[in-house]
Amino acid sequence: MSLPHRVLASIVFCVAATGVAAAQQPHLDQLRLIAPAAPGGGWDQTARVMQQVLQRTGIVRTAPVENIPGAAGTIGLARFVGSEQGRDDAILVSGLIMLGGIVMHRSPVTLHEVTPIARLTGEYEAIVVPANSPFRTLADMIRALKERPEALSWGGGSAGGSDQILAGLVAEAVGVPPGRINYVAFSGGGESLSAILGGQVSLGINGLAELEPQIQAGTVRALAVSSAERLSGLDVPTLREQGVDLEFENWRSVVAPPGIGSSERQRVESVIAAMVATPEWREALARYRWIDRYLPGEKFTQFVAGEELRVRTTLQQLDTGQGSGGTLASVGAYPTFVLGGLAICTIAALVVGRSGRGVAAARRPQANVSEPNPESRTPSPETGTAWWIGLALVANLVMAETVGFVTASTAMFWLAARAFDDRHPIRDAAFAVIMAISAYLLFGRLLQLPLPAGPLEGWL
């Protein structure tokens, strides 16, 4: 169904279903929101808030969220560019951290390849110390940092993420080489927060939204926030007030797939423009303590270019992600130990296996019964059972993304059942169809898991 038809159909559906001609027409029938992170993180939250607002206000009829987590969003980006080329019904949530990921992991796919749509939100960061820390102000901390940078451990989020970038920018601004700061990366806010609370690190650097409840409760002391002005309701001085000429925010944005036409681009842009204008969106921003940073079109493209330069320079100075990926030479002591151990154990197991075969056979009589009595087995003797299962798996791999989940699973089920017993081909086929369809309806539809869809799924 071409797009005008789809829009027309959805209008017809809308009118027919509600009977209210004045109901707001959806701009789009479907817009898939792809969050390049696991459930629970900032990008996932952004996508799920967008889903709520878009569906609730009727701007988009259905807006399913898909999570493609990993490697600071670069895995999701690579998949997005690879498989959504030219499609106008998908957008990817992206942001500052993705720029860091692209630089660090030397991602072959960058934000230049996608169609920029708009920046949406920003989040400030804060620098805090444990409640019993000797540092009372940022100046105390900077003095210690200048004296011996390595002695201060900074606890924050993943390597190359917004926290480390800010740490590098602060160091640079006060004249300490960013490469000398002792940044300890933790995975996710919870882990770094508990290290800060427990006084395991000298200072913590994290998103303000995560730190604010702790600051309010007095469990940590905030030295500075990264905003340009003092924030209302939070008695913490800015970096700039304390002589560090810097402002910083972790921004998030949306982008559309590469290769879409200008009219498609405008349609997606109008959806986002309509979304940010709704009271529901304002409400959500307040709830999550996000700052409204809506910036569409050409200005957004320029903004990204500027940020990219800043991130690249900072990360180079921080000296992260500079090792050569994937080669054996640069891996360090632990991997060498593990691979060495594996080699030794393999050799030992081969030697022991050869000399001790008799022992193993005696211990395991069951598995080594060589010639089964043909009379006792009712199904026809089938030496290739494992091969049939292998065929079932290969069939699923080949078919899943070409003909869809239901057909592929039916084939796999039938082949696997046939591997064990080939006497009920028709009954098994019926079981296979029922199993595949009910699994699809349950997981694909009810739980909205991302299952590969083919023509049959569209019809279901």
Next chain:
Amino acid sequence: MLETLRALGAGFASAFALHHLGWALVGTTLGTFIGVLPGIGPALTVAVLLPVTFNLDPISAFIMFGGIYSGAMYGGSTTSILLNTPGETGSIATAIDGYMMARQGRGAAALTTAAIGSFVAGTLATIALTFFAPALARAALRFGPAEYFALTVVAFTTVSLLLGPSRVKGLFSLFLGLSVGLVGIDQLTGDARFSFGIPQLLDGIDVVILVIGLFAVGETLYQAWQYGRSEPEAVVLHDFTGMSREEWRRSWGSWLRGAAIGFPLGVLPCGGTVIPTFVSYATEKRLSKEPERFGHGAIEGVAGPEAANNAAAAGVLVPLLTLGLPSSATAAVMLAAFQQYGLQPGPLLFTSRPDLVWTLIASLYIGNVMLLVLNLPLVGVWARVMLMPRRLLFAGILVLASLGAYSLNGSLLDLAILYLVGAVGCAMRIYDVPLVPAVLGLVLGPLSELQFRRAMAISEGDITIFVTRPISVVLLLAAVMVLFGSRLLTRKLTTVEAGL
């Protein structure tokens, strides 16, 4: 204390409202159901349900989420015991002896001890959560990278009890798991390791895929491989009802120990439910008068880990509710759910929204009872799964395993890795290489490397950090005791035997 009881009483009064009970029932049912399926965990379910629950009041939503959470922990044991296909890491330890029990026709007893153990441990852990949460959370903050490293060392020593009859093959399996754990981004520096230029490998190989591959797909392939070679074992179901008096006697100690091990380790965010369940398994084997029964259907090997994993699940809520620290994927999603309602979990939540916190805690008690009531009658039904024709059983396992692996990231590559791991699992079974050390290697290896290097970064490269901090020293000494204490003990026993 009295104040806590009064607050809890108010929580119960609110939780017993009919609609709250309804949501608890929905949550526990959904959770059990999701736990049964390989790969689909409570984190994803709660995330998917978030928009649906937007119209609910927060208390109802959290009661439901709490139910999903404990239900999923419970449900995981079912497939482990009956089909040797643990769907998540928390029920691997259960599979070792649970599946052997099922093959001996004692599946119903294994399921019953898992259900009652989950109830007992879940309830005890909730009591501990009620009265000691703030103190425990503060104690947990004393754990830094050095302490977590020492804890992973303790967990590694449990591997020594799981190596199987051939030490060399066991170690081979362990190093195989450690090697797979190397793949992916080095979390401290951001460098890619062994990703071979494939972007999907940057994040490493998901433990869930390895577990489903080795166990579910591997078992299916192995059964197929055996098909032409040996008689299919006839499974005789002795009964469809619970446990014998003897099994009760064996179980109750394990439940209590499992709860005592699981709860504190759940409060410490470290490796999810793997460490508590395996530490519990190792403890049971160590304390048993007949350790040789372990691996051949010892009921203590099911009762302990199942209790530990439910107690740990309640433990995870301690840092979440008292400090606002999410220490597991599910907790992170729950935190996001709090924010959806404009609530900031953290040190102030207990004072700002006591109604919500106490109703949630009260509903955990209720959810535990519901799980027991829901699941005990189902034991007989589940146990009959073993009587299904094998061809349909294994075909169904393949479909569900593939669905679970694909839906993790929506990636065909994950499916290919799943099948490859399945083939490896089949080969390991054929050559008598134990599977469990590989899983432990994959989970514990990266964790202990990371914590070790973090500790070294904080101490600026001074290795004495591990022996100058009291908790770390105690844990490391405990690890040494486990490793060498047993050797001394065995030596003594062999001399005694030789003397006889």
